[in-house]
Amino acid sequence: xxxxxxxxxxxxxxxxxxxxxxxxxxxxxxxxxxxxxxxxxxxxxxxxxxxxxxxxxxxxxxxxxxxxxxxxxxxxxxxxxxxxxxxxxxxxxxxxxxxxxxxxxxxxxxxxxxxxxxxxxxxxxxxxxxxxxxxxxxxxxxxxxxxxxxxxxxxxxxxxxxxxxxxxxxxxxxxxxxxxxxxxxxxxxxxxxxxxxxxxxxxxxxxxxxxxxxxxxxxxxxxxxxxxxxxxxxxxxxxxxxxxxxxxxxxxxxxxxxxxxxxxxxxxxxxxxxxxxxxxxxxxxxxxxxxxxxxxxxxxxxxxxxxxxxxxxxxxxxxxxxxxxxxxxxxxxxxxxxxxxxxxxxxxxxxxxxxxxxxxxxxxxxxxxxxxxxxxxxxxxxxxxxxxxxxxxxxxxxxxxxxxxxxxxxxxxxxxxxxxxxxxxxxxxxxxxxxxxxxxxxxxxxxxxxxxxxxxxxxxxxxxxxxx
Ligand code: ARG
Numbered sequence: 210x211x212x213x214x215x216x217x218x219x220x221x222x223x224x225x226x227x228x229x230x231x232x233x234x235x236x237x238x239x240x241x242x243x244x245x246x247x248x249x250x251x252x253x254x255x256x257x258x259x260x261x262x263x264x265x266x267x268x269x270x271x272x273x274x275x276x277x278x279x280x281x282x283x284x285x286x287x288x289x290x291x292x293x294x295x296x297x298x299x300x301x302x303x304x305x306x307x308x309x310x311x312x313x314x315x316x317x318x319x320x321x322x323x324x325x326x327x328x329x330x331x332x333x334x335x336x337x338x339x340x341x342x343x344x345x346x347x348x349x350x351x352x353x354x355x356x357x358x359x360x361x362x363x364x365x366x367x368x369x370x371x372x373x374x375x376x377x378x379x380x381x382x383x384x385x386x387x388x389x390x391x392x393x394x395x396x397x398x399x400x401x402x403x404x405x406x407x408x409x410x411x412x413x414x415x416x417x418x419x420x421x422x423x424x425x426x427x428x429x430x431x432x433x434x435x436x437x438x439x440x441x442x443x444x445x446x447x448x449x450x451x452x453x454x455x456x457x458x459x460x461x462x463x464x465x466x467x468x469x470x471x472x473x474x475x476x477x478x479x480x481x482x483x484x485x486x487x488x489x490x491x492x493x494x495x496x497x498x499x500x501x502x503x504x505x506x507x508x509x510x511x512x513x514x515x516x517x518x519x520x521x522x523x524x525x526x527x528x529x530x531x532x533x534x535x536x537x538x539x540x541x542x543x544x545x546x547x548x549x550x551x552x553x554x555x556x557x558x559x560x561x562x563x564x565x566x567x568x569x570x571x572x573x574x575x576x577x578x579x580x581x582x583x584x585x586x587x588x589x590x591x592x593x594x595x596x597x598x599x600x601x602x603x604x605x606x607x608x609x610x611x612x613x614x615x616x617x618x619x620x621x622x623x624x625x626x627x628x629x630x631x632x633x634x635x636x637x638x639x640x641x642x643x644x645x646x647x648x649x650x651x652x653x654x655x656x657x658x659x660x661x662x663x664x665x666x667x668x669x670x671x672x673x674x675x676x677x
Pocket of ligand 1: 534539
């Protein structure tokens with residue numbers, strides 16, 4: 210009998226096949242070029258499966274021992290660069306099985322008992338992503354630490370606060386930076402939450418319907434560190450929700466990094482000048498010798514497109530699929546791999562940028578907050594404390610600002626007499642209240658930018674992050 214055929218090699222398919230694949234179709238069909246990324250997880254999953262088969266009496270202990278030793282040998286071959294599957298292997302699962310059979314002979318052919326590539330690939334992907342989520346969480350924490358260190362350094366520094374990118378009210382710089390720490394904390398929570406739904410074992414669902422082989426799904430699940438097993442075999446091999454959920458969580462990480470990146474780019478501009486870029490993280494121009502460019506935050510901002518795109522791609526890939534496995538799923542891998550790589554590269558780059566790439570310029574920041582009308586609300590608030598209804602105070606301050614703009618002066622340039630012409634309740638203490646530092650210090654409401662509130666938050670965050 211013929212020994213099965215495939216495009217380049219032989220023996221992949223059953224004897225039903227007589228002719229090999231068209232070479233272009235072989236290339237088109239193969240995923241080995243990228244799913245080799247899952248090699249470690251494929252070996253881990255196969256080892257757990259082989260041990261379970263022996264536990265359940267499906268194969269002997271000796272056979273399981275041989276299978277595990279063979280799988281470990283493939284691991285060492287890969288480590289020394291000697292495991293190099295080709296297109297004819299189609300994917301990582303076949304590549305491993307083939308090598309195992311080459312190493313062990315007939316025993317190698319027992320590994321795939323009670324299992325399909327459909328539950329196998331789902332297992333590999335989940336194991337791989339679970340590890341990456343843990344690493345990403347640490348990368349998020351590193352960014353939070355870097356932000357906290359900067360915040361700690363700038364608990365006394367002021368920065369203009371903006372809405373609509375128009376000067377609004379002055380802020381404590383640490384408060385501004387801590388906002389990003391909060392955003393990243395939500396990202397961390399989301400990653401942890403997704404991990405719960407990644408950490409479910411599809412192994413043993415077999416092709417789609419389960420298997421008559423007396424396997425023990427709990428045993429492989431426990432061995433591989435899965436929290437639970439899928440209750441429905443069809444759902445087990447068809448579920449790619451976790452790729453979407455994870456990519457959505459990663460997309461938000463990217464969106465947050467991109468917002469921060471945008472601020473750094475703005476802060477580093479000559480018009481703004483709030484930060485200096487150090488030579489460690491900035492680049493020059495090939496033509497203009499005076500240039501120092503913020504390439505790092507620009508790349509982070511630019512790379513969002515890939516992650517957002519993959520999220521859309523995954524959703525689209527899933528939406529029309531009938532149960533159960535469809536080859537469309539092969540498309541999940543490159544997307545997921547790129548989402549993980551891009552997000553972790555960006556987290557690392559932003560952490561380095563924050564650690565040693567940007568230096569805030571307190572003198573420029575101080576000068577900025579002192580030369581605008583961002584204390585206008587405080588005049589209104591002052592009038593409110595003296596019984597003037599807010600809307601009336603608001604109108605009045607608007608008129609004062611208008612006058613100042615006409616005269617080319619700032620609010621704090623007005624004398625007490627001039628103020629009293631606007632409203633008789635105004636006294637000398639208003640002038641004090643208009644100093645930017647006082648404006649910031651006055652915002653004592655919970656979550657506000659007052660220095661004492663920020664001190665509390667800094668203490669809280671250094672406590673929270675100290676164990677991370
Ligand atoms: N390479 C395939 C993938 O990535 C593995 C599963 C193939 N299963 C199948 N029945 N063709 O999805």
